[in-house]
Amino acid sequence: MPPIEIDARVIANARLSSEYSVLSLAAPEVGARTEPGQFVMVKPAGVTDPLLRRPFSIFEVLRDAQGAITGVSILNKRAGRSTRRLYELEVGDVVSCLGPLGQPFRPVSSPTRAWLVAGGVGLAPFATLAEALAKSQTDTTLFYGARTGEELFYLDFFERLGATLVLTTENGARGTKGRVTLPLEAALQALGAGDTAMVYACGPEPMLAAVAKLAARYQQPSQVSVERVMGCGLGGCYSCVVPVKRRDDLSSEAPGAKEEHANLVRSCISGPVFDGAELVWD
């Protein structure tokens, strides 16, 4: 399905902390087309600062009481000028939104287990994935690491879906103290012979590298969602490239077309989700 562009009204902007907010947008057409792991490009409408939209994983597909899709939300963390503007938006403000874009996660089903590994704001693509996995009754565990206990969000959301939660914080205030890769490695070690877990990961790039390497070490498949500076989201600008080992393409380009044989591929159309074993980690 081609992406659509919409000037979407802000339905809610729930501040979860002084840095994080969940920005809900009235974009039912985007929500209806969304597959877990896809993203939208957004910026406040009608302004030249910021000029370019920024990419965000689609966090939730929003529904009304009758179950009809009403929009999408994004999990925003204040980091720079653009994300600060988004954090400050109020109900009724308008956001320019293009999407859904990119390659989604490839879902798994029983007996393969789904292990979702999130670091900080990297929780974003896993709400929709966890919903899809719950629907197919796939055994799902969320490994979720944050700096502090207050920055572990939406735990009840994932619990309601039946996911097992494994939490870590850097300060040890909640869950295990340390990085999320510690309990992940323990789980990989404990995995029975013949059992398979698909390791999904989203978070800071060093975390993604560590997760992909761990999964490979224990002969488990992985899918990682990368984040790069992105200009257009449609494959036009070649800003968001990532190094991959493979040469063919998963992009949405015209049939028969292939990604350039240079091994830098555009994460907007060939990603943001990649097989962890395909990426070159420096």
Added chain:
Amino acid sequence: MAPDLSVSIGSLTLPNPLIAASGCFGYGLEYDQVVDLSLLGGVVSKGLFMKERQGHPPPRIVETPAGMINAIGLQGIGVHRFVKEKLPLLRERGARTFVNVCGTTLDEYVEVCKVLSQAEGVAAIELNISCPNIKEGGIQFGCSLNGTFDVVSAVRKATTLPVIPKLTPNVTDVASFAKAAEDAGADAVSLVNTFLAMAIDVETRRPKISNVLGGLSGPAIRPIAVRMVWECYQLVKIPVIGMGGITDARDALEFMLAGATAVQIGTQNFVDPFIWAKVLDGLTDYLTRHNVARLRDLVGAFDPTPPTAAHA
């Protein structure tokens, strides 16, 4: 009757003056799902050398006030793969395909143009003698009057396709480069490429993009680009294709009044990939309001009479 938006560049007639700028539209096909490529006046491909190129490491862009700096480094698939994999699909979609040609040597420009001359479905060649981001990206030709003359002359002899050198604004007198291109047999010139620029992260004291230097584009550069188009229009007889920060029909008209026969849209396509239909509607609306039957009659119709100081 609907106003006539068509324009002519040498032997080439385009249904309207809106062309997607090189490096801002992939190979065109990336936008197939959001834009009917046949509705555009033309599509300029990413810059192509004989061989594939990897480009610069990321980060490759940074946003700046009303603009962006890029140093992609001409990542590309090379002319042979373009002809084989992209051109047939562009033809199928009815795109008027301009190919942006790069070279590290004069011979390479000639060779790439020869390959394109054999191919079916190339409307014109845009000679990239102005990429600011790689040492061997033709800028050594584009920053020297003799170099510009030589490369255009050599390509002129190698192809019958329209040849359109794309000029750099990073020179003192861009019009003299347009003249050198005209003297060497160019069918038109296009300008401006990006302005050499840099941005520093003051927290880390390091550059914001990996190549340190990059090219500035977007609305920030528009007034300078309009001035340069005006200067070229006054000096040369061949058509001028104007670009630099166009975001809507009024911006496009500003370039045309300053002397541009056609215009290219680049950065704004990132901001709004659906821009094309909006600008076309805006042009039609303007012509209707001003009772102008043919858009081409506005080319260079700028009136330099100073405005009055008082508000009306």
